[in-house]
Amino acid sequence: MKENIESVLQENRRFEPKQNFATQARIQADTLDDLYQRAEADHEGFWADLARQHLSWDTPFSKVLDDSQAPHYQWFNDGELNVSRNCLDRHLQERGDKTALIFEGEGGDTLHLSYRELHREVCRFANVLKNAGLSSGDRAVLYMPMTHQAIIAMQACARIGVVQSVVFGGFSAEALKDRIEDSQAKVVITADGGTRGGNIVRLKDTVDNALQQGGACVDTVLTFKRAGNDCAMQEGRDVWVEGALTHVDEKCEAVPVNAEHPLFLLYTSGSTGRPKGIQHSSAGYLLNAIVTNQWVFDLKEDDIFWCTADVGWITGHSYVTFGPLACGGTVVVYEGAPTVPDAGRFWKMVQDHRVSIFYTAPTAIRALMKAGDDYPQQYDLSSLRLLGTVGEPINPEAWMWYHRVIGAEQCPIVDTWWQTETGSHMIAPMPGVTATKPGSCTRPLPGIAADVVDEEGNSITTPNQGGYLVIKKPWPSMLRTVWGDDQRYKDTYWPMFDGKYYLAGDSARIDEDGYFWIMGRIDDVVNVSGHRLGTMEVESALVAHEAVAEAAVVGVPHEVKGESLACFVVLKGDRPEGGIDDAMTQTLRAWVGEQIGAIAKPDSIRYADNLPKTRSGKIMRRLLRAIARGEEIQGDTSTLENAGILDQLKGEQ
Numbered sequence: 001m002k003e004n005i006e007s008v009l010q011e012n013r014r015f016e017p018k019q020n021f022a023t024q025a026r027i028q029a030d031t032l033d034d035l036y037q038r039a040e041a042d043h044e045g046f047w048a049d050l051a052r053q054h055l056s057w058d059t060p061f062s063k064v065l066d067d068s069q070a071p072h073y074q075w076f077n078d079g080e081l082n083v084s085r086n087c088l089d090r091h092l093q094e095r096g097d098k099t100a101l102i103f104e105g106e107g108g109d110t111l112h113l114s115y116r117e118l119h120r121e122v123c124r125f126a127n128v129l130k131n132a133g134l135s136s137g138d139r140a141v142l143y144m145p146m147t148h149q150a151i152i153a154m155q156a157c158a159r160i161g162v163v164q165s166v167v168f169g170g171f172s173a174e175a176l177k178d179r180i181e182d183s184q185a186k187v188v189i190t191a192d193g194g195t196r197g198g199n200i201v202r203l204k205d206t207v208d209n210a211l212q213q214g215g216a217c218v219d220t221v222l223t224f225k226r227a228g229n230d231c232a233m234q235e236g237r238d239v240w241v242e243g244a245l246t247h248v249d250e251k252c253e254a255v256p257v258n259a260e261h262p263l264f265l266l267y268t269s270g271s272t273g274r275p276k277g278i279q280h281s282s283a284g285y286l287l288n289a290i291v292t293n294q295w296v297f298d299l300k301e302d303d304i305f306w307c308t309a310d311v312g313w314i315t316g317h318s319y320v321t322f323g324p325l326a327c328g329g330t331v332v333v334y335e336g337a338p339t340v341p342d343a344g345r346f347w348k349m350v351q352d353h354r355v356s357i358f359y360t361a362p363t364a365i366r367a368l369m370k371a372g373d374d375y376p377q378q379y380d381l382s383s384l385r386l387l388g389t390v391g392e393p394i395n396p397e398a399w400m401w402y403h404r405v406i407g408a409e410q411c412p413i414v415d416t417w418w419q420t421e422t423g424s425h426m427i428a429p430m431p432g433v434t435a436t437k438p439g440s441c442t443r444p445l446p447g448i449a450a451d452v453v454d455e456e457g458n459s460i461t462t463p464n465q466g467g468y469l470v471i472k473k474p475w476p477s478m479l480r481t482v483w484g485d486d487q488r489y490k491d492t493y494w495p496m497f498d499g500k501y502y503l504a505g506d507s508a509r510i511d512e513d514g515y516f517w518i519m520g521r522i523d524d525v526v527n528v529s530g531h532r533l534g535t536m537e538v539e540s541a542l543v544a545h546e547a548v549a550e551a552a553v554v555g556v557p558h559e560v561k562g563e564s565l566a567c568f569v570v571l572k573g574d575r576p577e578g579g580i581d582d583a584m585t586q587t588l589r590a591w592v593g594e595q596i597g598a599i600a601k602p603d604s605i606r607y608a609d610n611l612p613k614t615r616s617g618k619i620m621r622r623l624l625r626a627i628a629r630g631e632e633i634q635g636d637t638s639t640l641e642n643a644g645i646l647d648q649l650k651g652e653q
């Protein structure tokens with residue numbers, strides 16, 4: 001904590017909004033004051049007004065917040081609406097010919113879909129879903145490349161009330177099977193393959209593999225054609241979408257659902273081995289997605305908005321598929337890797353599509369910064385007017401590069417703190433009003449009661465003193481539960497402070513200006529390239545290998561990825577040398593890749609005859625963390641049962 005306080009004292013740069021941005025912004029200083037005051041004076045009334053203003057209801061709500069089953073809070077729960085109708089139909093009259101979506105494949109193929117065209121494709125695919133026997137409340141798992149087809153499929157599910165769960169296309173068959181089984185999906189929606197880094201990712205093969213291992217609940221696999229690779233089609237189960245589309249109608253009425261109807265489940269890692277199905281609502285979720293697109297991104301009619309996140313993550317839900325479309329915006333969707341054909345790809349696309357709002361992760365910024373300024377300097381980036389970041393704390397050096405080289409010192413940078421669970425931005429600048437400081441996500445948004453508290457739940461009033469980041473009042477886009485596991489929901493998010501405050505799982509501090517600085521996770525979660533991985537999950541994968549007796553995994557700082565995984569392994573047989581070229585290390589890295597997905601592949605594996613444990617048998621991760629980081633072991637080691645093991649792990653024995 002001391003280290004963090006010192007680093008903040010060194011970071012005293014402050015960037016006021018530029019006049020020309022500020023004067024045109026949706027949110028001006030006086031409107032912001034007004035929003036804060038209204039939210040403070042009447043929390044429920046504030047959200048109710050926004051819900052009436054921004055959502056089109058089939059049945060208006062009369063109740064605002066229902067806390068009778070707290071912490072399972074419900075919002076607007078006697079109202080009915082449809083998310084797809086809010087994203088598409090309501091724009092048809094005013095902006096039917098406006099481009100809703102610009103798609104670019106890795107190979108350079110592009111496609112523009114107007115609101116009218118997107119609406120038609122969504123209706124047609126929704127009819128395919130109906131023909132596959134799906135109806136409101138059924139679950140569908142999507143395992144898709146990042147294409148317009150993924151957006152169409154997501155909107156189509158929403159249109160008929162099918163609860164969707166998108167599984168990131170980088171996850172393995174095993175991880176996919178677990179998610180299919182947990183959600184009890186009837187249908188899997190996939191594609192033959194996608195292109196990434198010049199290779200075809202054979203998605204349908206992975207689905208087949210997953211369904212060989214389990215997933216008996218699935219009766220239909222709908223497969224889009226994208227990469228053109230051959231794939232096996234199982235009679236009676238597998239259907240080509242293009243074939244099914246030839247028989248369907250272009251009309252499909254949006255089905256009104258209750259405000260609380262689950263729009264989607266999104267699985268995220270926790271500190272135990274099993275992923276959690278984060279359950280989101282329809283109305284409350286969409287409301288925050290809309291207002292944050294307008295407040296934080298200043299999204300307007302003429303903007304071209306490119307959020308580079310995949311739809312397999314929450315960012316791709318709130319800032320690609322649902323939020324911007326509900327606002328009538330134009331989104332860019334890109335299938336491939338940022339470095340194909342070279343590290344100028346993003347900047348070329350900004351130039352070609354005249355992108356005005358660009359939102360990405362610090363890990364991408366760092367990687368592109370390393371590639372050098374020559375790439376962005378080859379392109380005309382003058383269309384950009386706002387930049388955003390999400391997923392992990394951004395280091396001031398990367399922030400300054402983004403500001404200087406990409407934003408030409410003209411664009412505000414919105415550093416947005418939020419989570420899969422929060423559904424939308426919680427702490428972020430209002431770009432026309434809030435001065436920014438590199439590395440801080442600035443202040444909570446209106447209506448978001450974020451605070452930093454101590455063990456007892458008391459607000460920490462000393463500036464820069466770290467504590468637990470909590471949210472003290474419910475908000476519309478909060479998660480509703482962990483799918484099928486209410487107890488886990490309570491245990492994970494409401495375990496302290498008498499269950500009154502939402503515990504985000506991050507530590508943070510607030511500086512003398514009221515700015516929030518995120519310090520890291522308080523649980524055993526590692527943030528690799530902006531994606532949360534539970535260390536337990538990787539440990540379970542390692543011990544599932546026949547050669548492994550025991551494993552412990554910790555995070556270590558990494559220049560590009562933010563954090564990487566360092567593993568400590570005890571084998572059943574002899575202890576190998578270790579090192580990245582070691583045969584066992586290669587086997588285990590490939591194994592974890594297969595079990596979870598490539599993002600979980602450990603960067604280093606060390607072997608020992610045992611792990612450092614307390615007398616009660618608990619692995620002392622604090623010590624492992626110090627070893628992995630090459631730091632001196634500090635603090636008390638007297639509870640350590642087998643002290644000699646430390647030297648072995650350090651490679652000194």
Ligand code: PRX
Nearest residue numbers: 390391392393415416417418419420518532
């Ligand atoms: O630790 C915080 C970090 O990412 C976590 C949420 O991860 P996930 O649910 O995968 O969602 C990522 C996209 C919203 C948080 O608990 N995090 C996210 N944004 C920031 C951040 N840390 C610092 N600054 C941010 N802007």
